[in-house]
Amino acid sequence: MVLAEPIVGVHSLGQVANFKTNTQIPIEKLAMAINSKLKKSIVIKHAEEVEERFHSRYCAHSKKYRYIINNSPTGTAIYRELEYQFPIPLDVEKMKKAAKYFEGEHDFAAFKASGTSSKNSVRKIFKAEVLQKQERIYIELTGSGFLYNMVRIIAGTLVDVGIGKIKSEEIPQIIKGKERKKAGKTLPAVGLYLVEVTY
Numbered sequence: 001m002v003l004a005e006p007i008v009g010v011h012s013l014g015q016v017a018n019f020k021t022n023t024q025i026p027i028e029k030l031a032m033a034i035n036s037k038l039k040k041s042i043v044i045k046h047a048e049e050v051e052e053r054f055h056s057r058y059c060a061h062s063k064k065y066r067y068i069i070n071n072s073p074t075g076t077a078i079y080r081e082l083e084y085q086f087p088i089p090l091d092v093e094k095m096k097k098a099a100k101y102f103e104g105e106h107d108f109a110a111f112k113a114s115g116t117s118s119k120n121s122v123r124k125i126f127k128a129e130v131l132q133k134q135e136r137i138y139i140e141l142t143g144s145g146f147l148y149n150m151v152r153i154i155a156g157t158l159v160d161v162g163i164g165k166i167k168s169e170e171i172p173q174i175i176k177g178k179e180r181k182k183a184g185k186t187l188p189a190v191g192l193y194l195v196e197v198t199y
Contacts, residue, residue: 009189011082014064014196018056056197062126064142064196067155067187072135083136084191090162092132098161099128099139101171102154109178111157113149113186121147121178130158137162140195149186156184 025033031044038044068083070076075085105124112121125143132138139155157174160166166174166184174182 010192010194012194015194016056016060016197018050018054059199060145060197062142062144062198063146063194064140064198065146065151066193066195067139067151068191068193069137069139069155069159070135071137081190084188086159088163090137090159091164092130092137092162094164094168095130095137095139095158095162098158098166098168098171099130101168101175102128102141106175107178108147108150108175110174110180110183111150111153112147112180113153114180116148118147123147123150128154152187152189152192153180153183153185155191156187158184159187160184 023030027047027049030047034044034047069090070079070083070085071087071090072085073087075087076083102125105122107122109121112118123143123145125141127140127142129140130137131140139151139158141151141154157166157171161168161171
């Protein structure tokens with residue numbers, strides 16, 4: 001089952017959930033039936049039957065996250081709760097260069113929130129990109145898995161690169177150093193989207 005949830009905080013365009021049910025509703029009508037009972041901020045996009053052993057979290061091959069930054073001086077009223085507004089001009093080319101250093105398998109201890117329950121901080125990022133469309137900057141990360149707040153901390157680090165606080169070439173050393181204080185701040189949840197989960 002794929003859900004889309006545009007709410008204040010973290011958003012999802014492609015969250016997947018699984019559950020057991022003994023309903024008599026045909027699978028092709030299940031999404032519509034559930035949507036009739038949900039609040040307007042959540043929409044079930046698709047439903048299908050899966051094997052008993054399937055788990056939406058543990059069977060995932062990869063996840064794609066997107067962080068949206070509005071880099072205009074004033075931001076926008078319409079999308080205020082759907083993106084992070086940062087008024088200082090960012091050097092997108094430097095951010096693009098820095099993003100590539102995150103690709104591959106690394107110990108991302110410097111990019112996890114304090115108090116994270118996960119003991120193993122090694123993760124693999126398949127693709128890291130920074131894109132720009134007019135005043136909006138999109139940071140997109142696809143990986144095997146992510147630590148709590150990892151994407152928001154990477155985004156904050158790339159913002160620091162964009163304003164010249166951190167040099168692109170310093171990213172590998174920050175990763176190797178495993179010190180949270182060396183990386184950028186955790187950006188607000190409002191700009192974060194789970195875009196896709198693949199199996």
